Amino acid sequence: MSELLAVRGLNAWYGRAQVLFDIDLRVDAGEVVTLLGRNGAGKTTTLAAVMGLIPGVRGDVHFGGASISGLPPHRIARLGIGYVPEDRRVFSDLTVDENLAVGRQPPRPGAPSWTPQALFDLFPNLAELRRRRAGQMSGGEQQMLTIARTLMGHPSLVLLDEPSEGLAPRLVEQLARALGTMKAEGLTILVSEQNPRFARSLTDRAYVIEKGRTRFEGTLADLDARPDIRDACLAV
Amino acid sequence: MDFFVIQALTGLASASSLFLLASGLSIIFGVTRIVNFAHGSFFMLGAYMAYTLTTMWSGPLGFWGGVVAAAAVVAVIGAVVEIVVLRRIYDAPELFPLLATFGLALMTEDAVKMIWGPQDLLGPRAPGLEGAVTILGHPFPAYDLVLIVLGPAVLGLLWLFLRRSPWGVLVRAATEDRTMVAALGVNQKRLFTGVFMLGVFLAALGGALRIPREAVHHAMDMEVIVEAFVIVVIGGLGSVPGAFLASVLVAELNAFGILLFPKISMVLLFLVMAVVLVLRPHGLLGRPEAAARASLGVQEEPWRPMGRAGWALGVALVALLAALPLVADAYTLTVTTEILIFALFAASLHLMMGVGGMVSFGHAAYFGLGAYGTALLVRFFGAPMEWGLLTGPALALVGAVVFGWFCVRLSGVYLAMLTLAFAQIVWSVVFQWTEVTGGDNGILGVWPGRWASDPAVYYMLTLTLCAAAVGAIRHLVFSPFGQSVRACRDSPGRAESIGLDRRGLQWLCFVLAGGFAGLAGTLYAGLKGSVFPDVLGIPLSVDGLVMVLLGGLGTLTGPLVGAGVFKALAIEVSSATDVWKLILGTVIVVLVLAFPEGIVGVWRRWVRPRGAGS
Numbered sequence: 077m078s079e080l081l082a083v084r085g086l087n088a089w090y091g092r093a094q095v096l097f098d099i100d101l102r103v104d105a106g107e108v109v110t111l112l113g114r115n116g117a118g119k120t121t122t123l124a125a126v127m128g129l130i131p132g133v134r135g136d137v138h139f140g141g142a143s144i145s146g147l148p149p150h151r152i153a154r155l156g157i158g159y160v161p162e163d164r165r166v167f168s169d170l171t172v173d174e175n176l177a178v179g180r181q182p183p184r185p186g187a188p189s190w191t192p193q194a195l196f197d198l199f200p201n202l203a204e205l206r207r208r209r210a211g212q213m214s215g216g217e218q219q220m221l222t223i224a225r226t227l228m229g230h231p232s233l234v235l236l237d238e239p240s241e242g243l244a245p246r247l248v249e250q251l252a253r254a255l256g257t258m259k260a261e262g263l264t265i266l267v268s269e270q271n272p273r274f275a276r277s278l279t280d281r282a283y284v285i286e287k288g289r290t291r292f293e294g295t296l297a298d299l300d301a302r303p304d305i306r307d308a309c310l311a312v
Numbered sequence: 313m314d315f316f317v318i319q320a321l322t323g324l325a326s327a328s329s330l331f332l333l334a335s336g337l338s339i340i341f342g343v344t345r346i347v348n349f350a351h352g353s354f355f356m357l358g359a360y361m362a363y364t365l366t367t368m369w370s371g372p373l374g375f376w377g378g379v380v381a382a383a384a385v386v387a388v389i390g391a392v393v394e395i396v397v398l399r400r401i402y403d404a405p406e407l408f409p410l411l412a413t414f415g416l417a418l419m420t421e422d423a424v425k426m427i428w429g430p431q432d433l434l435g436p437r438a439p440g441l442e443g444a445v446t447i448l449g450h451p452f453p454a455y456d457l458v459l460i461v462l463g464p465a466v467l468g469l470l471w472l473f474l475r476r477s478p479w480g481v482l483v484r485a486a487t488e489d490r491t492m493v494a495a496l497g498v499n500q501k502r503l504f505t506g507v508f509m510l511g512v513f514l515a516a517l518g519g520a521l522r523i524p525r526e527a528v529h530h531a532m533d534m535e536v537i538v539e540a541f542v543i544v545v546i547g548g549l550g551s552v553p554g555a556f557l558a559s560v561l562v563a564e565l566n567a568f569g570i571l572l573f574p575k576i577s578m579v580l581l582f583l584v585m586a587v588v589l590v591l592r593p594h595g596l597l598g599r600p601e602a603a604a605r606a607s608l609g610v611q612e613e614p615w616r617p618m619g620r621a622g623w624a625l626g627v628a629l630v631a632l633l634a635a636l637p638l639v640a641d642a643y644t645l646t647v648t649t650e651i652l653i654f655a656l657f658a659a660s661l662h663l664m665m666g667v668g669g670m671v672s673f674g675h676a677a678y679f680g681l682g683a684y685g686t687a688l689l690v691r692f693f694g695a696p697m698e699w700g701l702l703t704g705p706a707l708a709l710v711g712a713v714v715f716g717w718f719c720v721r722l723s724g725v726y727l728a729m730l731t732l733a734f735a736q737i738v739w740s741v742v743f744q745w746t747e748v749t750g751g752d753n754g755i756l757g758v759w760p761g762r763w764a765s766d767p768a769v770y771y772m773l774t775l776t777l778c779a780a781a782v783g784a785i786r787h788l789v790f791s792p793f794g795q796s797v798r799a800c801r802d803s804p805g806r807a808e809s810i811g812l813d814r815r816g817l818q819w820l821c822f823v824l825a826g827g828f829a830g831l832a833g834t835l836y837a838g839l840k841g842s843v844f845p846d847v848l849g850i851p852l853s854v855d856g857l858v859m860v861l862l863g864g865l866g867t868l869t870g871p872l873v874g875a876g877v878f879k880a881l882a883i884e885v886s887s888a889t890d891v892w893k894l895i896l897g898t899v900i901v902v903l904v905l906a907f908p909e910g911i912v913g914v915w916r917r918w919v920r921p922r923g924a925g926s
């Protein structure tokens with residue numbers, strides 16, 4: 077499989093406090109890779125750094141073979157990386173349709189392309205709410221909307237930051253199914269989670285980070301064989 | 313009754329031009345978070361440009377075409393300004409763009425004088441609309457009727473544009489969360505330029521439409537900018553319908569205030585703003601800003617007390633200043649005294665802004681109260697000015713206690729505007745209460761007693777008091793009180809959850825800052841020997857902001873350096889040339905572009921670099 081995203085020696089700072097130390101990551105085309113870690117481990121920082129949203133970073137990020145370090149976020153997005161932030165940053169004043177319109181980009185050769193109709197099939201709840209203002213939707217519906225909005229840009233890689241956080245179990249299942257469809261369409265996914273149970277069946281490989289350092293890399297089966305890591309670094 | 317109707321209609325006609333101005337300001341702020349101080353300048357440029365074009369072209373087409381073309385030309389100028397200046401500093405600390413736009417406003421004022429001359433210009437009237445129509449038996453200008461229709465029409469167009477066009481949807485999205493819009497692949501730079509152009513176009517159109525009603529002159533910018541801020545804040549930042557409502561409110565207040573309450577006509581506007589903000593902290597139609605999203609990856613450097621070297625340097629500087637009377641002449645001493653006073657003024661503003669996190673657009677209020685607290689004592693009790701060293705700061709403290717109580721209930725730009733409102737209220741009271749304050753004629757003869765009448769002695773008195781006060785501010789910053797206030801500034805929620813009384817702490821900080829400013833004002837009164845309403849005016853508040861921002865907000869040294877540089881520059885440049893505003897404005901813009909962290913911030917970065925990765 078070909079390498080789609082490669083992160084090498086990523087360091088990040090907030091002011092003078094260093095929070096990431098030489099993070100290495102690799103995501104191959106078509107894979108679902110899970111980034112595991114406790115509260116404050118550095119998952120959000122890692123994903124935001126890949127997206128170019130953090131000024132204080134050093135390290136190498138390659139996407140599709142080309143370096144994207146130092147590019148502004150909109151250029152990175154246009155190269156085909158979709159970003160779904162952890163705190164559901166929907167545009168609360170805009171309707172569902174308008175939220176989707178903000179995410180719209182021209183189709184990208186080689187990446188699965190999405191129409192609003194396809195997205196409403198993926199997230200049926202949204203279909204009835206098209207004219208609803210996003211601020212008046214439930215947390216779960218907003219989570220669906222942020223993902224759908226990102227898919228409107230036809231990304232080839234999606235960075236999903238803790239998508240299941242705070243969702244009812246029924247919605248978590250629905251979300252996992254949607255991820256399955258996305259993977260089946262050929263989308264590559266890097267998803268951060270605190271708990272390896274989410275989307276376990278979809279996950280090809282996982283990384284565990286703790287206090288800003290990579291502590292483990294391998295399949296979830298490998299991880300099961302390492303109770304020390306599980307107990308020390310994960311909230312299970 | 314009829315008369316009231318006519319007056320109300322006149323108000324509505326003024327409201328239209330105000331609305332164009334304010335909606336532009338509001339849209340620009342909403343998306344770019346820039347408090348565009350130069351917005352009044354674009355309004356003025358629109359008027360001048362329209363004057364030129366409409367006198368050159370004739371006929372209805374010439375007039376209306378000239379008006380629209382003028383706005384378009386100014387919009388292009390706006391785009392150039394955005395690309396050349398503002399684009400480089402969006403990531404700089406919050407208020408830096410404000411400083412840059414202030415510099416631009418200064419430049420424009422002199423540039424306009426150079427191009428169009430200093431005299432008032434009367435533009436043509438709109439062809440076919442020169443006359444009056446009769447309404448309820450009274451004549452009413454036909455052009456005003458057109459304006460009355462134009463306001464709501466533009467509101468409708470803007471509404472449609474923001475709701476229905478794809479670009480409008482992006483603008484609304486970016487008003488909420490511009491980082492997210494960028495992460496979705498939208499080029500922020502282009503969006504910002506576009507928004508800025510639209511805002512400038514509206515402002516310039518507002519100015520252009522004024523020419524048939526009043527003469528064009530080079531002080532228009534400052535006249536309208538404050539009104540525009542007031543409108544935007546009353547209406548709610550970023551809300552276009554809010555701007556419309558507030559424009560009508562303000563225009564009607566202007567139309568009726570002078571008739572119904574001539575005594576307090578000038579206070580009225582600011583009184584209404586203060587009431588609105590106290591009742592609705594986010595304006596009439598504004599919504600609370602999403603709990604300030606700590607932007608990823610930005611964190612303040614922790615503050616540290618000066619090392620031993622710093623102390624030594626401070627002591628050496630004071631010693632050096634104390635030796636100045638040995639070598640300097642009276643003029644130099646007087647100038648240096650003034651600089652010292654403004655250093656204290658800037659330091660007190662720093663206490664409020666940098667430490668307390670409360671931006672003030674009206675810090676002159678406390679400076680002025682200090683000055684008047686002294687002057688009134690001299691005038692009514694014949695006491696020498698020294699006694700004012702007690703009454704001046706005391707009056708400033710009282711003002712700060714009252715105003716601060718209201719202000720700490722707000723935050724961000726709203727708080728800043730409320731401080732401005734209070735300052736303007738005080739200014740208007742002083743200006744209109746002639747029997748007590750002497751109004752525009754001021755109070756003269758505020759001299760210190762004979763022992764301090766020598767410039768060298770007064771200089772030493774000032775140096776002693778200012779050094780002591782700055783030392784006290786320094787001490788406060790690193791005291792447990794200062795640490796608590798800074799905790800409230802950085803994360804209000806967390807500070808409150810660990811049991812800090814945020815409002816109480818900020819209030820105390822506000823009051824202390826006001827007291828120190830009052831001391832500066834007192835010393836200023838004694839230095840000049842007279843007090844005029846200027847000591848309460850907006851220009852002085854703005855000067856304070858410029859000094860603090862120029863030096864850098866992050867350290868106490870910053871404002872001191874900023875005050876020294878700014879004041880020295882202002883005194884030097886204004887005595888050497890007629891176009892000092894142009895020069896000063898240029899210097900400010902260049903400094904902002906070159907040192908987006910302030911002079912002292914850059915010093916720290918180069919001389920003592922710390923922290924990696926940034």
Ligand SMILES: Nc1ncnc2c1ncn2[C@@H]1O[C@H](COP(=O)(O)OP(=O)(O)OP(=O)(O)O)[C@@H](O)[C@H]1O
Binds near residue numbers: 116121607610
């Ligand atoms: N804006 C910020 N300023 C300063 N420090 C920050 C900031 N954001 C995060 N941090 C710190 O950086 C570290 C990594 O945070 P990050 O948000 O990346 O963790 P996370 O793994 O996403 O945690 P969570 O599971 O809670 O979302 C934490 O120690 C956190 O306290």
Ligand SMILES: [Mg+2]
Binds near residue numbers: 120238
């Ligand atoms: Mg996180």
